[in-house]
Amino acid sequence: MISRKIFPLFSLFLLLVVSLQTAVAQELSRSTQSALGWLKKMAEAPRRHNYSGTFVYYADGHIETSRIVHKAGPTGEYEKIEVLDGLPRIVFRNNDEMQCYLPESKKIYTEKRWFRKFFPDILPLPLDNVDENYSVKEIGRERIADHECQVLSLTPRDSLRYGHKFWIDTATGVPVKVAVIDGNQIIEQFAFAQLEIDGDIPFSQLKPNQSLISGEWETTKLLTSILGEGELPWQVKSFPAGFRKLIEMKRNLTEKPVLVDHIAVSDGLATVSVFIEPISKDAPSPVPGFFTSRGAINIYVRTLNDNKITTVGEVPLETIKLIGDSVVKKD
Incomplete structure (x- = not known):
């Protein structure tokens, strides 16, 4: 058993060890x-x-x-x-x-x-x-x-x-x-x-x-309309730690018959795009769930009312889902 006299010294020693370990961990994690x-x-x-x-x-x-x-x-x-x-x-x-x-x-x-x-x-x-x-x-x-x-x-x-x-x-x-x-x-x-x-x-x-x-070529101009803050009727209600909204846009993407709402999110390095489009009555119903395209790019699809929300980015599936599930229509 540790005596009453030794106990304060032992506690102080533990405190110093923990403090030293914390300082070392902080130093190791700090970018040079x-x-x-x-x-x-x-x-x-x-x-x-x-x-x-x-x-x-x-x-x-x-x-x-x-x-x-x-x-x-x-x-x-x-x-x-x-x-x-x-x-x-x-x-x-x-x-x-x-x-x-x-x-x-x-x-x-x-x-x-x-x-x-x-x-x-x-x-x-x-x-x-x-x-x-x-x-x-x-x-x-x-x-x-x-x-x-x-x-x-x-x-x-x-x-x-x-x-x-x-x-x-x-x-x-x-x-x-x-x-x-x-x-x-x-x-x-x-x-x-x-x-x-x-x-x-x-x-x-x-x-x-x-x-x-040479010869006949078909040219398609893909338009991007940059919008002001809050102009889209959609928002990412809760961002994962370290992420923030970059920009809001409307875009006509390849093979899409209507303009698609686009919110871009970043953590300063990785980029995530959220695309929101109405579900066409003539088109097959979208299949919600996770999809991996290739490499670092992951895709998450969900539906909200009559809209398809597709979240695409070079981040893990956990992050894609957090962002995709946070997309809501403004009141």
Whole structure:
């Protein structure tokens, strides 16, 4: 038995141990300023540098190869991404104006990009709240595609989001490889197999060639109407910790006969979209439940009265459901 004299000392010792453990845990969870600096450099670099190369996307046993050419200059950004596997798809971009060519069906879809999320330009600016939701650490250097890279890990502070790992070119900040991680498992990955940065890129490489645009093509303009705060008749009543609303829109999506209400949500890194559309009497009834498209993207569908609510995002199913179930119609 601990004597009365020893007990206060023993209690004080336990208190010091617990305090020390708490301080160490807090220190371990705090992102370093140099790591956050690398993250900021990575967010800015794809918009400021010329680059061209071939990258590979991998998820769920699926591999897809694409070729990219990107030019940055006084008039903004120009880009061409060509998918080299499966059905041909070619995307041309001038700043936020995009054109997607589908040569097999002779269709062109044009759209104004409302959010940046195409490898290697995958981080938003400004980088809000990232440190609140993820612990960012430098974990060494590796050579990827003949580029010396700084490796960063982003460990989520809860179960509501996935982890990430970035390999960043040390000279320019351009990401060379990106992995999305669920626990210890890589569920999605982009990686350059070949990459040249800051080379000269003529504008001829960034325009559709004559063979591509010959013949009759059907052009569809996908419109996005940005709305003011609270203009939609819908709201996400309760956000999961760390998430906030980015924007409200009305959009005409591919193959949709009516405009779709769209609410975009983010935690500063991951993005979730909520689409609300009336259920057509002539269409088959939607099937509520969970669906996984590929990699980090999960889908959750529910119905509310005569509306279909589809929640899509690069977050775990738990988070998708929390957001989707919080969507209500305003009184």
